[in-house]
Amino acid sequence: MSLITTIVEQPFDTTYLNIKACLNNLLKSLLSKIFVSSNSSQGKFLSDQQANSEIPPSVKGLSDLKSALDRTAIWVALDSKGLINDLNDNFCQISQYSRQELIGKDPRLLNSGNHSQAFFNSIWSTISRGQVWQGEIHNRAKDGSYFWLDVRIVPFLDAREKPFQYLAIAFDITNIKLANSSLQQQEERLRLALEAANTGIWDWNILTNQLLWYHNTEQLLGLASSPFQGNCEAFLECVYQEDREFARQTINLAVQEKKNCNFDFRVIWSNGSIHWMVLKTQLYSDKKGQPVRMVGTTMDISKRKAAEIALYQQTERERLVSAIAQRLHRGLEQQVKDRTAQLQQALDFEAMLKRITDKVRDSLDEKQILQIAVQELGIGLGVRCCNASLYDLDADTSTICYEWTNSMFSDRGRVALMAEYPEIYQLLFQAQYLQFCNIIPNPVRGKVAMLACPIFDDRGAIGDLWLINDRDYAFQELEIRMVQQVANQCAIAIRQARLYEAAQAQVKSLEKLNWLKDDFLSTVSHELRAPVANMKMAIRMLEICMKQDQLSPHHRQKATQYLEVLQRECDREITLINDLLDLQRLEAGRQSLVLETVQIQHWLPQLVAGFQERAEARQLMLIIELPQTQMPPLVSDISSLDRLVSELLNNACKYTPPGKQIIVTVSAQPGKVQLKITNFGTEIPTEEFARIFDKFYRIKSADPWKQGGTGLGLALVKRLAEHLGGTIHVESANLQTTFIVELPNQGVLSRVG
Known part of the structure; x- marks a missing residue:
């Protein structure tokens, strides 16, 4: 009884273990005695020899043991076939079957279906071999x-060591199973919850420094899966090196101040990855208030940290995006303003370009075109000065012809030698613009910013446009493009103006030629008709005189005069015709040279003497000037030379006012002879120089006495001079005109050759 009482009085969680121990002792006692079953023909558990030597004679002791077994256990006796032949009330109570319902039945009547057939075969195989089977x-x-x-299940063996009966002794462990199942479920739920939360549990004995991990703490810290038992230092070794000292100080401070702590730290796993953890503690103290135990949790917050970092990054990105957006907004506003200003400037420039284009295209005056361009550009672009230069490619110069300025000294008329500024004009001649600031200050302007743009057409550079502004000013792309377009329009307009001017000049030339033709026809008609009329009149008068039977001296004199008129007019007619024929031959190149040696100092005075009478008749002084030294003989065509000088003397006598002089000068120069015929009192306009040697051209203002003429004289003189290999040109100023003839000395040239 004392043993059972002791077992019963034990707490529930130790009762089952104690019962199992008592049962083992009880079985040893029962197996040492003889048990005779009331329903069995065999009445022995063991042989007689074993019974006589091991079983005590007291039946009272056996009854007590059976009573204890009934009170503490469930038992059922089975025959050799495994059928129930006896059982106690505990078995009926737990199975809810009556004794009558169970006797003679197979225990598998109670089969729950939870065990397989192999399970029951294993039980039967064990006990049929005489071995005790133990299980649940x-x-x-x-x-x-x-x-x-x-x-x-204990088998009872006969003398042949064969089971003839079985005794199954059992204990109800339903509550223990349910409790274990509930505990397992709770532990599983706790495990799942901890795993789901990435949380581990640990227990630290502060006095012994023993640290015990539970559940998946090892995995969280990146350790091996086997249980870890160590100390606080072993835990700190798992902490990331940079966080280790902080964790140690935080834990020590919590123990010293007897309070809980909560902090984040990092651990590094064996694969090198870093994980964030949060550690939360609960401190326990003894009755004296001294800390003895610290229990806590370790949770993996890597995802939370990643989310926090992501959130921080997202917040930072949003902040940056917001800041950028604000900056972009302000920038866009400024860009819109700038763009609007640029568009407005472009529209203004477009309107300016259209205005300039319309004006220059409407004008065929080159001066007006460039003046309009520089003025419109200067005002429209707000620069200090704008000027236009035209190039003289033969002289290699650039002249500022047109200018607009509002605050600077004028450079109009300044001529620049382009060879002195090759770095500028090389680019301009390549149709490229340039802008720069002068390094050396201009004495008048100082330092200024300049933009130069060529006026360029398909034939090359015509000139350039210059814009000048303050030295810190930089010409923008729109302004440069504007100036280039204006320069292009100016080039087109200038080319048109020059074509128009050339066309007008050609028209004037044609008109002048037409006038010359008309004048020539009128003159020739007059010149031809006048001699003919005079000859006709002389012939008529001569006829009248000839009809007189006897000519009186008076009539004879008249007849002689008429004959002279006929002779003179015939000569005049012949001279005119000869002039036309000679001029035609000279122009056609059919006149040959007949070279003779001429002593100029003898030949010239004789030729001039033929004009003395005519000069005196017109009250003119005809002077000849010869060199003091002997001149070398001249080898030339004497006929052409006589004709050339005679025409010039004839011209001089005709157009020199009475009382004035005509001077003939000759001089010898190396390889040539120079003749000058100068008449005073008359002057040829400079603009007529290029035309006076044209056929049939006559200067109206040079013939106040209306002496007439065909306009062939000077044309013939020029052709004669060229025929002799020489040149002729005119100089006229201060009421005197000089024709200068330079003739090569053919004899000298031949000797040199």
Whole structure:
């Protein structure tokens, strides 16, 4: 009784273990005695020899043992076939079957279906070999409920060592199973919850410095999966090196101040990855208030940290995006303003360009075109000065012809030698613009910013446009493009103006030629008709005189005069015709040279003497000037030379006012002879120089006496001079005109050759 009482009085969680120990002792006692079953023909558990030597004679002791077994356990006796032949009330109570319902039945009547056939075959195989089977069996009661039994099946052997009966002793472990199942479920839920939360549990004995991990703490810290038992230092070794000292100080401070702590730290796993953890503690103290135990959790917050970092990054990005957006907004506003200003400037420039283009295209005056361009550009672009230069490619110069300025000294008329500024004009001649600031200050302007743009057409550079502004000013792309377009329009307009001017000049030339033709026809008609009329009149008068039977001296004199008139007019007619024929031959190149040697100092005075009478008749002084030294003989065509000088003397006598002089000068120069015929009192306009040697051209203002003429004289003189290999040109100023003839000395040239 004392043993059972002791077992019963034990707490529930130790009762089952104590019962199992007592049961083992009880079985040893029972197996040492003889048990005679009332329903069995065999009445021995063991042989007689074993019974006589081991079983005590007292039946009272056996009864006590059976009573204890009935009070503490569930038992059932089975025959050799495994059928129930006896059982106690505990078995009926737990199975909810009556004794009558169970006797003679197979225990598998209570099979819950939780065990397989192999399980039951294993039991039967064990006990049929005379071995005790021990295990747990899940059964179903009559009402369908389930219960668990911890079972020992003991076989009873006959003299042949064969089982003839079995005793199954069991204990109800249903509550223990349910409790264990509940505990397992709770532990599983706790495990799942901790795993789901990435949380581990640990227990630190502060006094012994023993640290015990629970559940998945090892995995969280990146350790091996085997249970870890160590100390606080072993835990700190798991902490990331940069966080280790902070963790140590935080834990020590919590113990010293007897309070809980909560902090984040990092651990590094064996694969090198870094994970964030949060550690939360609960401190326990003894009755004296001294810390003895610290329990806590370790949770993996890597995802949270990543989310926090992501959130921070997202917040930072949003802040940056917002800041950028604000900056962009302000920038866009400024860009819109700038763009609007640029568009407005472009529209203004377009309007300016159209205005300038319309004006220059409407004008065929080159001066007006460039003046309009520089003025419109200067005002429209707001520069200090704008000027236009025209190039003289033959002289290699650039002249500022047109200018607009509002605050600077004028450079109009300034001529620049382009060879002195090759770095500028090389670019301009390549149709490229340039802008720069002069390094050396201009004495008048100082330092200024300049933009130069060529006026360029398909034939090359015509000139350039210059814009001048303050030295810190930089010409923008729109302004440069504007100036280039204006320069292009100016080039087109200038080319048109020059074409128009050339066309007008050609028209004037044609008109002048037409006038010359008309004048020539009128003159020739007059010149031809006048001699003919005079000859006709002389012939008529001569006829009248000839009809007189006897000519008186008076009539004879008249007849002689008429004959002279006829002779003179015939000569005049012949001279005119000869002039036309000679001029035609000279122009056609059919006149040959007949070279003779001429002593100029003898030949010239004789030729001039033929004009003395005519000069005196017109009250003119005809002077000849010869060199003091002997001149070398001249080898030339004497006929052409006589004709050339005679024409010039004839011209001089005709157009020199009475009382004035005509001077003939000759001089010898190396390889040539120079003749000058100068008449005073008359002057040829400079603009007529280029035309006076044209055929049939006559200067109206040079013939106040209306002496007439064909306009062939000077044309013939020029052709004669060229025929002799020489040149002729005119100089006229201060009421005197000089024709200068330079003739090569053919004899000298031949000797040189």
